[in-house]
Amino acid sequence: MTTIIRELLSKHGGLPVSVDQLKDADDLYEAGLSSFASVQLMLALEDEFDVEFPENLLNRKSFSSIAAIAEALSQITEDKQVA
Amino acid sequence: MDMQTSLLDRLFASGLLIETGVDGLYGRSGKFEDVIAAFERLIETFGGDDGAEAIRFPPGMNRAHFEGSGYMKSFPQLAGTVHSFCGCELDHMNLLQCMAEGEDWTKDQQATDIVLTPAACYPLYPTIAKRGPLPAGGGLFDLQSYCFRHEPSKDPARMQLFRMREYVRMGTPAEVQDFRQLWMERGQKLIETVGLPVHVDVANDPFFGRAGKMLANNQRDQNLKFELLIPVTSTANPTACLSFNYHQDHFGSTWGLKTADGGTAHTACVGFGLERIALALFAHHGLDTNDWPAPVRKALWGA
Secondary structure (H helix, E strand, O other): HHHHHHHHHHHHOOOOOOHHHHHOOOOOOOOOOOHHHHHHHHHHHHHHHHOOOOOHHHHHHOOOOOHHHHHHHHHHHHHHHHH | OOHHHHHHHHHHOOEEOOOOOOOOEEOOOOHHHHHHHHHHHHHHHHHHHHOOOOEEOEEEEEEEHHHHOOHHHHHHOOEEEOOOEEOOOOHHHHHHHHHOOOOOOOOOEEEEEEEOOOOOOOOHHHHHHOOOOHHHHEEEEEEEEEEEEEOOOOOOOOEEEEEEEEEEEEHHHHHHHHHHHHHHHHHHHHHHOOOOEEEEEOOOOOOOOOHHHHHHHHHHHOOOOEEEEEEEOOOOEEEEEEEEEEEOOOOHHOOEEEEEOOOOOOEEEEEEEEHHHHHHHHHHHOOOOHHHHHHHHHHHOOO
């Protein structure tokens, strides 16, 4: 999952640094992720994983690191399976 | 809703506002304007000695600047563009025929270089960036403009064309955050001076769509926007009459606005919704300004 997240982050994140240099736990906002880029990344993730981020996950925290995004996505896909 | 309609009806009946047939588009009487003028003078007693550079833009802005601002990313539903007839004589005949037959004559109107100003400070950032880096200590500006937002409503506090008075600060993060803090305190004092109940709360802009929900949450999480709320048509949903916004480096990086030492400038603004404040005054103190409490009259008119 993190490979795909990294790929989409590299495409939509508009980061001034290469995604390869970032660790999973690194703060993406500190790395230069803007609010608009995080929205574009969110939409790309939804498209890729065929999910919809619920309102409670549409916040800065969910997109603060690659690990946080993976965590949010697993939460959504888990909920989806339960439903 | 009833309460909203009734305040609007009372404003029409008293002649303070004049109906045009379009929700949110109203004429203003001399009395209404007198209140706005008096309140603007009161604002100046608080902010007039800060040395702000006064600039007045018309209520339309350069379309290229509007496009560059990113407004359409966030609020496409609120924007108003100016379109005009740019055709030949034959096109004119077709247009008149269309109108005569009650068909849509606007579909061939062409976009002009002008967009209606969505907030008083939007034309300011590219204008100041063009001057070059800010002087040491940054910049402070005093603006007022009619603004347009496409949100027709029976709520008199939600007009489509309304005036916004603003002070805008540009400089380092510390400079602009100090400015915002100063105005959050001044704003409450100012509104208390005219006998209105105030409440300040963290807020978000009406970003469009589901993606906008995320932008709104981000804005709240970072405490970027505060509003001073006053009950106007409802006590449960008070109206935002002043807003205190910290844009971080959004406009600075969008327009290449630099501080004296070459860093990207941060910006903040305090905005006064002038019609909303006037409506709050009328709603609380009555429709006849002669009957307003003496301290309120004294604060506004000195007697």
